[in-house]
Amino acid sequence: MAVTFSDIHTESGLKSLDEYLAGKSYISGDQISKDDIKVYGAVLENPGDAFTNASKWYDSVSSQLASSFPGKATGVRVGAAAAAPVEAAPAKEAAGDDDDDLDLFGDETEEDKKAAEEREKAKKGSSKKKESGKSSVLLDVKPWDDETDMVALEKAVRSIEMPGLFWGASKLVPVGYGIKKLQIMLTIIDDLVSVDSLIEERLTVEPCSEYIQSCDIVAFNKI
Known part of the structure; x- marks a missing residue:
């Protein structure tokens, strides 16, 4: 598209x-x-x-x-994050090509055998190194009141930098009584970033807590 x-x-x-x-x-x-x-x-x-x-x-x-998320139209609390992820179907591993190991013209030489052994070792070593999965998260960030500076709030959110965390698109969504919440996308590497820890240890403590009242996980999807 x-x-x-x-x-x-x-x-x-x-x-x-x-x-x-x-x-x-x-x-x-x-x-x-x-x-x-x-x-x-x-x-x-x-x-x-x-x-x-x-x-x-x-x-x-x-x-x-x-x-x-019945009863939580504005998002899911941090405690529910474990139930939120929608697991994606596991990717199929590409089948190895063993044609190089075949001797089409006769007996293998010592060099051929050694080369085949080296290839087998390389295959086993590479199979142990599995790339860490990624997840796409849609997060609601709520201010204290209608007087909260939303520009400063978003700046505080995006100021958080850590390995495996990538901030994406965002928008302001009306909540009511003149209050707007920040809805922001982020992509994480699962082995490096915990969304719960990001919220509890970064977004809802000083200095971000000057602007942020709470954070809700709206959607959590494996990539």
């Missing part, structure tokens, strides 16, 4: 999304997927009547996220 995070919030980006969603319920099919969560996090607000397909899709994704 041509729509990317860099242009989805523009009129041309929304038009592309609207055209892509013609005749579709969701981006990847008939069910909500991580692709929908990523694009939803980048769209600043409901596209409106000018983009009928995108507007219906936006409302549908919002409804799905809310219904996934």
Whole structure:
């Protein structure tokens, strides 16, 4: 799909999304997927009547996220994070090519045997080095009140840097009584970053706690 995070919030980006969603319920099919969560996090607000397909899709994704966590329409508390992840199907490991080990013309020489042994050792060593998984997270960050400086709040959030943490698109979402929350995407390397620890030890303590009242996990998907 041509729509990317860099242009989805523009009129041309929304038009592309609207055209892509013609005749579709969701981006990847008939069910909500991580692709929908990523694009939803980048769209600043409901596209409106000018983009009928995108507007219906936006409302549908919002409804799905809310219904996934009954009684917590504005997100899932940190304690529920363990139940939130949607496990992706494990990737299939590529089958090794053993053709190089075959001697098509006769007996193996000592050099051939040694080369074959070296290849086997290399294969075993590489099989032990499995790349760490990644996850895409949609986070709600709530201010103390309607007087909280949301620009400073987002700056405080993005100031947190650690190996395996990558901040993505964000938007302000009205909560009520003039209060807005920050909804922000982030990608983490699972072995390096714990979302619970990020919230409890970084986002909700000083100096970030000057602006942040609480953080909720809205969606957590394996990549």
